[in-house]
Amino acid sequence: MKRLSSRLLVTLATLLSLGSAPASAEELDLFAWSEYVPQPVLDAFTRETGIRVNYESYASNEEMLAKLLSGTASYDLIQPSEYTVEALVKEGLLLPLDHAQLPNLKNVGAEYWGLPHDPKLAYSVPYMQGTVGIVVNVQKIAEPISGYADVFQTKYARRIVVVDDALEIVTFALATLGLGPDAVTKENLEKVRPILARWLPLVRVYDSDSPKTPLLNGDVDLGIVWSGEAARLMQEQPGRFAYVLPREGAHMFIDSLSIPKGADDARAAHRFIDYVLRPEVGRMISAEFPYTNPNLEARKLLGDAERANPASYPPGNPKLATLRDIGALAIEVDKLFTDSKAASGP
Amino acid sequence: MLDEATSSGAAGAGQRPPGRAAWLLLAPVIAWTAAFVVAPAAIMLAYSFAKRGTLGGVVLGFTLESYAAALDPVYLQIAVRSIAYAALTTGLCLCAGYPVAYVIGRAAPQRRNLLLMAVMVPFWTSFLIRTYAWVTILKSEGVLNSLLVQLHLIAEPLEMLYTPGAVVLGLVYTFLPFMILPIYASVEKLDGSLVEAALDLGAGPLRVFWRVILPLTGPGIGAGVLLVFVPSLGLYAVNDILGGGRVDMIGNVIENQFKGNARNWPFGAALGTLLLVGFAAVYGFVNQRQRAASARPLRA
Numbered sequence: 001m002k003r004l005s006s007r008l009l010v011t012l013a014t015l016l017s018l019g020s021a022p023a024s025a026e027e028l029d030l031f032a033w034s035e036y037v038p039q040p041v042l043d044a045f046t047r048e049t050g051i052r053v054n055y056e057s058y059a060s061n062e063e064m065l066a067k068l069l070s071g072t073a074s075y076d077l078i079q080p081s082e083y084t085v086e087a088l089v090k091e092g093l094l095l096p097l098d099h100a101q102l103p104n105l106k107n108v109g110a111e112y113w114g115l116p117h118d119p120k121l122a123y124s125v126p127y128m129q130g131t132v133g134i135v136v137n138v139q140k141i142a143e144p145i146s147g148y149a150d151v152f153q154t155k156y157a158r159r160i161v162v163v164d165d166a167l168e169i170v171t172f173a174l175a176t177l178g179l180g181p182d183a184v185t186k187e188n189l190e191k192v193r194p195i196l197a198r199w200l201p202l203v204r205v206y207d208s209d210s211p212k213t214p215l216l217n218g219d220v221d222l223g224i225v226w227s228g229e230a231a232r233l234m235q236e237q238p239g240r241f242a243y244v245l246p247r248e249g250a251h252m253f254i255d256s257l258s259i260p261k262g263a264d265d266a267r268a269a270h271r272f273i274d275y276v277l278r279p280e281v282g283r284m285i286s287a288e289f290p291y292t293n294p295n296l297e298a299r300k301l302l303g304d305a306e307r308a309n310p311a312s313y314p315p316g317n318p319k320l321a322t323l324r325d326i327g328a329l330a331i332e333v334d335k336l337f338t339d340s341k342a343a344s345g346p
Numbered sequence: 347m348l349d350e351a352t353s354s355g356a357a358g359a360g361q362r363p364p365g366r367a368a369w370l371l372l373a374p375v376i377a378w379t380a381a382f383v384v385a386p387a388a389i390m391l392a393y394s395f396a397k398r399g400t401l402g403g404v405v406l407g408f409t410l411e412s413y414a415a416a417l418d419p420v421y422l423q424i425a426v427r428s429i430a431y432a433a434l435t436t437g438l439c440l441c442a443g444y445p446v447a448y449v450i451g452r453a454a455p456q457r458r459n460l461l462l463m464a465v466m467v468p469f470w471t472s473f474l475i476r477t478y479a480w481v482t483i484l485k486s487e488g489v490l491n492s493l494l495v496q497l498h499l500i501a502e503p504l505e506m507l508y509t510p511g512a513v514v515l516g517l518v519y520t521f522l523p524f525m526i527l528p529i530y531a532s533v534e535k536l537d538g539s540l541v542e543a544a545l546d547l548g549a550g551p552l553r554v555f556w557r558v559i560l561p562l563t564g565p566g567i568g569a570g571v572l573l574v575f576v577p578s579l580g581l582y583a584v585n586d587i588l589g590g591g592r593v594d595m596i597g598n599v600i601e602n603q604f605k606g607n608a609r610n611w612p613f614g615a616a617l618g619t620l621l622l623v624g625f626a627a628v629y630g631f632v633n634q635r636q637r638a639a640s641a642r643p644l645r646a
Contacts, residue, residue: 063605065402087401158505164591167607204508205590214590217485219507328398334608335418341594342420 026051028268031067032079033255034059036128038288045275051268059209068093068260076263077272082254085124086117087325094123095259101270104277107297112254115322124256125273126294128228128285131252131320132168133245133311135212135230140221147247148172151222152199161214161223164206166337167323167330169196172224175248182324189329189336196336200344215241231290231311243311245318252320254294286312387622393615402609412616421599421617425624428596431510432579435517436525439574440567442518443525447566450526451533462530465523477516477587484512484588508590516584521577525570532566561639568636576625596621 026049030037034057042053056075058064061084067073080088088094099105105125112126113119136145140159145151151160162169171181173195179188205214211225212233230243257276259269275281282298290312293299299307307313326333364372394412396404450461468476483489484507491503506512536559544554560567582597591598596617603614 060605062402062607062609065609066604069399069401069403091401093401161590164586165607166602203592206592207586207590213481214485214508217481217507218487219485327400330607331398331610331613334602334606334610338424338594338599338602339420341592342423344592 026265026268028053028077028265028272029056029073029075030054030077030079030272031056031058031064031073031075032077033057036079036255036289038284041276041281041284044281045272048275049268049271051271053272074262074264075260076265076269078258078260079127079255080124080258081323082115082117082124082256083323083325085256085258087327088258088260089118089123090325093261095261095263095266096122097125097259097273098270101267102274102277104274107277107279107282107295109294109296111317111319112294115254116324117254117322118256124258125277126254127257127276128289128291129252129254129294130227130291131245131250131311131314132163132224133227133230133243133250133314135215135223135225135233135311136242136244137215137218137221137240138242139240145222146244148176148224149248151224152202154202156222157202158204159221160203161205161207161211161220161225162203163211163225164208166333167326168224169199169337170333171251171323172246173199175246175250178248180249180321181251182321184324184326184329184333186329186332189332193336193340196340197343200340203344226291227311227314228289228291231309234309234311235290245314245320250318250320252292252322254322390615390618390622393612394619396612396615398610398612402604402611404611404615409612412610412612413620415613416616416620421596424594424599425596427593428579431514431517431595432575434514435521435578436571436575438514438518439522439525440570443522443570444529444567447526447529448533451530451536458534465526468523473520474583474587477520477584480512480516480519480588481507484515507588508592510589510593513585513589516588517578517581520581520584521574524573524577528569528573529563529566532563536562564639565636568632572629572632575628579625580621 028051030042030053032055036057037055039055042055046052056073058067061081064078064080065084065088068075068078085094099121102125105121108121108126112129113121118124134145134148134151141156143150162172167184170184170189170192173192174181174183174188176195177188177191204220205211205223207214210229211223212229214220215223215225215233216236224246227243230241233241234243257269257273259266263269276285277295279295279297279301282293282295283301286293286298286302286306290306290309292312293302299313392406393404395408395410396406397409397411399405446465450458450465453461481488485491486503486505486507488507490506491500494500495503540558540562541554544558545551549557580597582595582601585591585593585595585598594602600614600617600621602608603610603617
């Protein structure tokens with residue numbers, strides 16, 4: 001569905017940009033994940049500042065990089081995940097942020113400072129955070145499921161959905177070996193190989209765009225999905241689904257706003273970032289996309305049910321690791337996943 | 347294309363070579379082809395010999411690394427699977443499309459237009475939306491399963507979605523019109539008196555079909571086969587949406603090099619180049635068979 005709606009959004013954005021405001025008006029080119037920035041948030045920003053926002057969307061960090069590096073379009077704001085922020089900073093492709101223009105940065109929780117990809121938030125401001133965890137249809141599955149090893153059992157063959165992401169799946173397998181997501185090495189990948197050989201034949205659907213769909217449709221009964229997808233399932237059909245962080249070890253992802261080098265309007269980009277950091281704006285985003293809001297002031301405005309949703313706000317607020325940029329090892333990860341999928345197919 | 351033009355020019359004896367005006371008229375097409383067919387293919391070729399850039403993209407140079415990596419048996423296995431799916435899709439489209447095209451081609455002119463319109467109507471809706479519609483039909487709590495359960499034909503919902511069968515169904519559904527339209531075009535041109543003559547001379551209906559109708563509609567079949575086989579080999583969206591992405595098609599592998607973790611553009615370009623060479627080979631093969639067939643005297 002994301003594929004669809006991203007296209008619709010682009011079309012819509014194009015139509016809007018044709019129809020409104022004189023050409024002299026200030027513009028902000030926002031390149032962000034599909035289904036991640038609510039339209040009312042953009043509209044309100046334009047009403048307040050007169051700056052028109054062109055929202056172009058992508059479905060993976062790599063897709064964003066491809067367009068960014070092609071140089072065919074220039075963007076004022078991008079929304080990379082933490083491992084991509086790390087890679088972009090390494091290559092010197094992000095503009096340092098001017099914290100003086102971001103008074104609302106104080107709303108970002110302390111746990112989002114000091115992380116390895118950008119410890120001082122010098123290049124990136126957390127937009128939304130999420131986890132990757134297990135969602136279970138409790139009406140169909142009675143046994144308790146609390147870890148990756150519980151999901152990938154032969155009795156659940158062809159009842160499982162996982163995100164279609166080689167690196168993610170490799171980190172699941174690493175976790176069952178007691179290794180963190182930063183332990184991607186050639187040797188460890190060989191240890192992962194036999195695990196994937198056992199796991200992948202049990203999977204019915206790989207879907208990163210909308211893994212909630214096969215769960216909602218009843219085609220599968222459990223899965224490993226983005227927390228926001230799980231939170232929406234639990235909102236839409238209370239009592240049918242449960243979400244747990246895998247006991248072997250979970251990790252989180254942080255999607256941030258960053259300004260790429262070559263941005264036309266860094267000042268407008270700063271204004272947008274600070275606007276998003278306002279508590280009431282953060283609240284609007286959470287209402288539509290129930291990931292974990294890194295904005296503590298916005299969290300205070302959430303309803304009790306939203307705050308109690310364990311997919312959005314895991315009980316106990318566990319400390320979670322993040323993925324790291326793995327450089328050229330990504331080629332090995334891709335090859336391992338391709339091999340394992342090819343060997344597991346129907 | 348030029349090759350085809352010259353060869354047909356040679357066949358039609360006495361035709362003048364194209365003058366300056368003809369080239370002028372052709373110029374936009376040639377420019378278009380150069381800009382959107384030749385140039386991208388050349389870029390792809392250049393990328394396939396380059397080195398991987400850190401964040402994606404390429405560092406231009408000359409290395410055969412990507413082609414060496416493409417020789418790994420797993421990619422051959424995936425290519426064979428993709429070809430098998432495409433071949434099955436083409437075969438089913440031919441079996442289902444030929445009778446339809448024949449009926450439309452032989453129908454009265456007013457009805458013909460109506461029927462042709464019916465074949466085209468699906469194109470008014472986005473391909474992706476139509477494919478997602480199949481999810482609604484095939485899912486375990488979907489339209490088809492509910493219907494079958496209601497009619498007591500099955501007790502439990504069948505597992506239809508996210509299977510190889512669903513992928514082939516989706517491909518056949520997507521490409522059927524591309525088979526029907528070219529066959530229709532040759533059925534429409536089919537000279538009915540030849541069929542009558544064959545019947546008069548004592549051939550049975552089956553024999554008339556095999557020896558007269560089928561050879562005369564051969565060009566349409568050839569075009570239909572190409573129009574279905576080539577794109578269905580590269581289309582991976584159906585595999586993702588209706589197949590659940592459980593196995594990779596060659597298109598998925600290429601996509602992953604650009605939009606997945608690997609960010610290995612040279613490798614994606616090398617696979618793309620190999621696929622292009624494969625397409626050219628298939629095209630050349632079908633084209634040659636057709637020429638051989640049309641060169642053969644009818645009595646052969």
